[in-house]
Amino acid sequence: MTNSHSELKQQTGSERDIDYEKAQHGVRLLLEAVGEDPERHGLTETWQRRVPETFSTLTEGQREASKPTMRTFDAQTDDLVVKTDIPIYSLCEHHLLPFFGTAHVAYRPDGEVVGLSKLTRYVRWQTRQLTMQERLTNDIASGLADELEAPAVLVEVNATHLCEAMRGVETESTTTTRASVGDLTEEEREQFRDAIIREEDL
Numbered sequence: 001m002t003n004s005h006s007e008l009k010q011q012t013g014s015e016r017d018i019d020y021e022k023a024q025h026g027v028r029l030l031l032e033a034v035g036e037d038p039e040r041h042g043l044t045e046t047w048q049r050r051v052p053e054t055f056s057t058l059t060e061g062q063r064e065a066s067k068p069t070m071r072t073f074d075a076q077t078d079d080l081v082v083k084t085d086i087p088i089y090s091l092c093e094h095h096l097l098p099f100f101g102t103a104h105v106a107y108r109p110d111g112e113v114v115g116l117s118k119l120t121r122y123v124r125w126q127t128r129q130l131t132m133q134e135r136l137t138n139d140i141a142s143g144l145a146d147e148l149e150a151p152a153v154l155v156e157v158n159a160t161h162l163c164e165a166m167r168g169v170e171t172e173s174t175t176t177t178r179a180s181v182g183d184l185t186e187e188e189r190e191q192f193r194d195a196i197i198r199e200e201d202l
């Protein structure tokens with residue numbers, strides 16, 4: 001093996017780690033199962049390093065230690081903050097294949113606003129787990145409400161699932177899911193819809 005377990009732990013920080021030995025073993029077995037030779041040139045680093053590292057990154061959302069810090073600033077406003085078109089890449093828990101697209105998020109502040117980049121970082125952190133689109137959408141909405149102590153949050157996710165495109169039904173389509181927390185006024189809902197429509201018109 002090129003990278004020992006302890007070397008990999010040092011590289012990534014132990015509290016952020018997956019079990020590398022298990023991941024290496026599992027990927028090796030999968031390669032054997034599909035008739036590959038895990039020792040052939042081109043595949044050794046695949047099971048020893050690349051896939052375990054990839055899955056460590058793509059499951060960061062399951063580990064609190066990888067959660068971004070949500071820096072806030074005083075702001076005497078309760079006007080909805082809307083952020084549209086955040087790119088997302090997540091993993092379908094049924095087939096371990098990606099689903100990807102965009103997320104739109106909005107929250108009503110209560111005396112404090114969060115740094116704008118943190119909204120993107122938080123969404124990215126949530127996407128990095130094995131999940132379903134509906135659960136991801138709910139997790140982003142309820143997580144943001146908790147993190148920001150925001151009285152109201154709205155989230156929309158539009159995504160294409162490779163498990164539908166590359167296999168199975170073999171059709172590429174877009175799925176839209178929405179989640180909200182708190183009592184949103186009709187005006188706020190309209191503001192969110194307008195921001196999304198404007199983004200789509202660009």
Ligand SMILES: Nc1nc2c(ncn2[C@@H]2O[C@H](COP(=O)(O)OP(=O)(O)OP(=O)(O)O)[C@@H](O)[C@H]2O)c(=O)[nH]1
Pocket residue numbers: 092093094131132133134161163164167168169
């Ligand atoms: N609701 C929901 N379903 C999903 C999501 N990702 C994948 N699926 C669906 O999960 C279902 C799994 O169904 P199964 O019948 O157990 O699996 P399957 O035989 O591989 O299904 P097919 O994909 O239709 O071939 C499929 O219909 C997938 O399209 C998701 O994020 N949300």
Ligand SMILES: [Zn+2]
Pocket residue numbers: 092093094095096097161163164
């Ligand atoms: Zn799937």
